[in-house]
Amino acid sequence: MEQKGNDKGWNPYVAGFLTGLLLIASVWFTGKYVGASTTFVRSTGFIEKVFEAERVGSMEYFKKEVPKIDWQFLFVIGIFIGSLIASTTSKTFRLQGVPDMWQERFGPGKAKRAIVAFIGGAVAIFGARLADGCPSGHGLSGSLQLAVSGYVSLICFFVGGIVVARILYKGGEGR
Amino acid sequence: MNELIYGLVTGIIFGFLLQKGRVIRYDKQLGALRLLDMTIVKFMFTSILVAMVGVYILKDLGIAKLSLKATVLGGNIVGGLIFGIGWALLGYCPGTQLGALGEGRWDAVWGILGMLVGAGIFAEMYSFLKRTVLQWGDFGKITIPQALGINHWIVVAAFVIIGILMFRFFEKKGL
8 A cells, every 4th residue: 555655744653652641641630531422412412402402301311411511522622623733733734525545436526425424423423322432432441441341342343344444445446 | 610621631632643643534544444554553552552551550559540331242342333334434433533624624524413413313212222232241340350350460461562562563564
């Protein structure tokens, strides 16, 4: 596979090491372990509350994950800001609606990408909530604590992903 | 209020490092799932190993507490596989897609919208899932050292060795 230059990125081991230190600092100073997928549940709860506040108030899952702005909500917003800062200051910010690899395989059509990405998002969050975590909550936080749930979930994330990626890109370039 | 600021700051640094490590792009995520480019695995496992050592030291010193998610094999396995399917279709994770948007990859918007809808569908089905899938194989909040009945440092050491061997393999194969 082509490496497309080094693209001025950091060595992934260095970036990963610094992220590890960040995760330790977060646990040390605030007792917080990172996660992301619950925020989508809370956001949906907020939106649904606009239309049917009573019903949302009575739903079991929204009682468990009450729609509110919490640490994780701001954490997820922070990811957007941090990436925006890193990309604009290194001139790697690029407006792009169809990823390169996708385009090579499925063409430049934006509608096709939009439909698949939307469905993918809906399926992914459903799975993440059923598993009780995503690659942040299970993958990072669960694994670093040696939680059995973290490793079982992480392995299943990759098994599901590898199988579908193989189907999507079967016969395409690469292997 | 402090908690929210900590969340935002942690998120900003995390997003910055994710962008610098080049791990939030569709091409990198699918590159890993197609077993062509292990950048995200290198990043993720380095941060897991570093944080694992740090957090267990903090725990042994009584400074930090673990915050485990229960191991429910039904949820972890079925949810994990479903997440993987969606992940391969979308090419972003719940947290990283905000980072993708931050570096201009606006197809992440479709994923975010999909996730809001998917979270709503999950909330509707929660009562049913709680009675079925989420009852299968509930082992509670367990860690690997607890399950094996051995000291956690033995497991940490084993993971560090496995991680280093894996990284050496990736570098040898140019992945």
